[in-house]
Amino acid sequence: MKVIVLGSGVIGTASAYYLAQQGHEVTVIDRQPAAGLETSYANAGEVSPGYSAPWAAPGIPVKAMKWLLMRHSPLVIRPGVDPDMWRWVIQMLMNCTSARYETNKGRMVRLAEYSRDCLMELRDATGISYDHRTQGTLQLFRTQKQLDASASDIAVLDRYNVPYEVLDPAGCVRVEPALAHVREKFVGALRLPNDETGDCFKFTQQLAAMAEKAGVTFKYGVDIKRLLSDERKITGIRTSEGDLTADSYVLALGSYSPLLLRDIGIRIPVYPIKGYSITVPIHDPAFSPESTIMDETYKVAITRLGDRIRVGGTAEIAGYDLELRKARRETLEHSVCDLFPKGGDVAKAEFWCGLRPMTPDGTPVMGPTPYRNLFLNTGHGTLGWTMACGAGRVLSDLVTGKKPEIDTEGLFMDRYGKINRPIAVPQQVRA
Template identity: 60%
Template sequence: MKVIVMGAGVIGVTTAYYLAKAGAEVTVLDRQPGPGLETSYANAGELSYGMTSPWAAPGIPWKAVKWMFMKRRPFFIWPLISPPMWAWCAQMIRNCNADSYRVNKSRMVRISNYSRDVMPELVAETGITYDGREQGTLQLFRTAKQLKSSKADQEILAEFGSPYEVLDQDGCIQAEPALAQVREKFVGGLRLLADRTGDCRVFTMALAEKCAEMGVEFRYGQTIKSFVIENDRVAGVDTDIAGRVTGDAYVCALGSYGPRTLRPIGIKLPVYPVKGYSVTLPVIEETAAPQSTIMDETHKVAITRLGDRIRVAGTAEIAGYSKRLGPHATDTVRHVINDLFPGAGDLTRAEGWTGLRPMTPDGTPVLGPTRYPNLYLNTGHGTLGWTMACGSGRAVADIVLGRKPEINFDGLTAARYE
């Protein structure tokens, strides 16, 4: 079987790997000059198995309003004249209730846990390295109210079998010794023991090399212009450089750009880009630097150790497809690293970045079949693409090849929006 995978981010490349491993002839198309150059390029670096939750949760609409007026706000929405944007926001608000949250979280955890279980096997098979660590995530609370509110999260973590521990100030410092110099700035934390960390782009590049060794063809610099439909099947995709590319099956892993490509053939997905920011800076003082990932609950900023670098990522900005990196865009993430780990890294050499997270209004990605029998989806992972990549890539590959996937696909496909 010849399969065309559209997209060479971490989702597309993991899908290509599992297809090729099963014997498929795979071609990957991407408009960038190499793999992992868009949303996968400089994300938070978290493999957030314990923090797998939809953004649409009870109380979030009111919190979002308050966040927009913070000096260093974690959330902002631009008042664009955009019907798709406002329709997506309305759908998300409708999911901000306890019943929807529980259903959506259970679907997301199903993929996340599967990804957690299969990723070590992939790493062992390929031997790739990516600055990976297995020291968990420390959700850091600056106020007693935040610590008390985490009780609800603890109950959900226990329900889904995700190990955790509640820490006081001393416990947080034991987990992250560098926090000793700022102990007055937090009251405690929730440590998620199953979480891992690593550089998503390094992983994607290394896996793409392995895929190429397995015979996968990567065609970079190819923008997909349209699908060719014949007899109610996809007969090919037209690109701006190579012309028409054909296969037996097609997987759309185009992230935020998937809906634009799919809409002309009648597939309407509520996947919308939510802009995020990060800075990456070199470590200059080991004793002052973090060892794993710290999530600042107040600013919703993640600080992750990646080898001899620190990645600081956060902010959710609804601003359409704009990728502008303004002069003050990374002020919040810069403030947080300097506030919690002063002197750890060299901010004068920080590399700023912005990317578009492909978000669904219910948080669950869109996987598997479509109305066309040879077109499949692997998109809409939001902030959890790195976390869910191996699991969703393997499961979608099974579907494409006509094999029974190892996870239940109920509620994961585009059919839930019909």
């Protein structure tokens, strides 16, 4: 089967790789000159199935109001007249119940755990290298209230048999020795020992190279203008290089996916939430993190990537704005300098931002659509790197007409009700 994948970020590239492994003739189209140059370029570096959780959680509305008053706020809202923004915010608030949180987190953990297993299998089979470490994630709590509130997350981890440890300050220092120098700044942590770290951009570049060796064609520097369709199927892709056709099509354009879908009558609640990062050269390894520390107060992830520290965070709701704002850099610098004051040289840091494709319930939008040959792989939010291999593999199974190895309940676009025509799911996939 001939398949066109739209997008060469980590999700699109993983989709193309696994489709090629199933014997399909795959072409990837992207406007950038190489793979992984947008949201996959400088994310926080976490592969964190255990930390997979929706932003929509009980208590978030109250917390959000407090965050907006903080100098180093993890949340920034730039109000505008965009109805999609407010529709997305309202839908997210409607998911801030205990029942919805447990359902959504369960769906996310299911896919993320599978994806971590797929990544390990891929690494063992190919030897792919991307500054990865397998030393877990430390969710660091500065207050006892934060530590106590982790009980709800722990309950879901128990339900899905995800290993974890609750650590006191001494336990935190045992796994992250550099924290000994700031021991008075935290009360404990939740450690997820099976989580990993790695450079998503390096991974995407190497996976694209392996996909090319497997026969995938990458068409870079090509603008995607619109999807061409009749009532039942996609008939082609209109691009800056003319119309391209295939048997099946995969839409993996992250935050830009809904813009193409509107023209063919499909609405999905995926909205761009801007995140920022700084990449800091390590000054002294003894004062640097060993793996990933999630600073719960500021919602900032601090990750060791080889001889660099990646510091990522902030949720800025501002549409498709890509302006780099100084205040957001100051928040990232504050978190890393507070916990690892001698670890890196922040004056030499690379400052970056990207648009996370977020759904209001946290779960990505994958699989079939009302058009029988169009498939989605988008809406992974902050967890695109974590979910990439699993999402790519599930997607390739769905395109092929195979039943995926994990339950796909809640992953398809039809979970949002009747705002669209019924999706076309092959019988063998439902079986």
